[in-house]
Amino acid sequence: MKNIKAIVFDFDGTLSLRSHAAYDKYRHDIKILFPEVDDTSIEFEAIVQNCMTWDQYGTVSKRFVFDQLAKTYKLDIEVTNDLASKWLDNFHEYQVLREGVVETLKELKKHYKIGCITNGDSKGQHSKLDYTDLKQYFDSVIVSGDFGIHKPDPRIFMESCKQLNVLPEEMIYVGDTFYADVYGATLADCTPVWLWPDKERPCNTDVHRIYSFTEIIKKIEEIKNQVD
Missing domain, CATH: 3.40.50.1000 (HAD superfamily/HAD-like)
Incomplete structure (x- = not known):
């Protein structure tokens, strides 16, 4: 024995x-980046699911994920960089x-x-x-x-x-x-x-x-x- x-x-x-926490956090940030997109729509969900794919179970930096967002959707890189840098500020509040x-x-x-x-x-x-x-x-x-x-x-x-x-x-x-x-x-x-x-x-x-x-x-x- x-x-x-x-x-x-x-x-x-x-x-x-962890995937639940990341999903909810990305939804929060996507609402900031895409205020004109209905957060109940399939378009909004597609953006979030893209983030979940780029996230790679949290094994990559958030800068990589938000850089991909900026490139794919032609977003302001300064805004996405700011969200990436602030990711850890309140990510703990999303834990399940x-x-x-x-x-x-x-x-x-x-x-x-x-x-x-x-x-x-x-x-x-x-x-x-x-x-x-x-x-x-x-x-x-x-x-x-x-x-x-x-x-x-x-x-x-x-x-x-x-x-x-x-x-x-x-x-x-x-x-x-x-x-x-x-x-x-x-x-x-x-x-x-x-x-x-x-x-x-x-x-x-x-x-x-x-x-x-x-x-x-x-x-x-x-x-x-x-x-x-």
């Missing part, structure tokens, strides 16, 4: 519904937690040390965690912007192990991004769990996978009961 002492989570897309997050964290905290490792700007990521009131459940919070290293660099996972006082093989790491989360945790010798709701997305590697956040407790028990 595996001796698991810590469960550590990614934030964006794992604890939060996945179903069951709080209840699951409360239950897990009874039995394990709980942590969070999240890539991103220090102010932006801490604001999200504060706004969603999740810090109270964590024994360790690591924001890449505070450390100058980012997932999948194994050193950031090792730092989490150090703060939680556990060995890498005693940690389960849950995340939605295969490269940053699954690959990174593997490089650090932690056990990754990939949260990806799209059951049609293929994966040719034998990794622990869940399709909803509420499956995590059951998956942890499966991992613990594995024979090395």
Whole structure:
């Protein structure tokens, strides 16, 4: 049996519904850029969906997204640059937690040390965690912007192990991004769990996978009961 002492989570897309937050934030900004377009129309929705495509799950800078907007729709580049630079000012206010997050964290905290490792700007990521009131459940919070290293660099996972006082093989790491989360945790010798709701997305590697956040407790028990 595996001796698991810590469960550590990614934030964006794992604890939060990052796509929902981005969608609502883009709708807000598109209303500013296109005041003449009915925000219930298919034209408005098409602009927003373009932004969601360019956004690439939040892995690119907002300047890239708004540059694409400016080029595609012949917008004033100064206005789009201003919106891009202000993206993080209130993005935390759009955060939506996945179903069951709080209840699951409360239950897990009874039995394990709980942590969070999240890539991103220090102010932006801490604001999200504060706004969603999740810090109270964590024994360790690591924001890449505070450390100058980012997932999948194994050193950031090792730092989490150090703060939680556990060995890498005693940690389960849950995340939605295969490269940053699954690959990174593997490089650090932690056990990754990939949260990806799209059951049609293929994966040719034998990794622990869940399709909803509420499956995590059951998956942890499966991992613990594995024979090395």
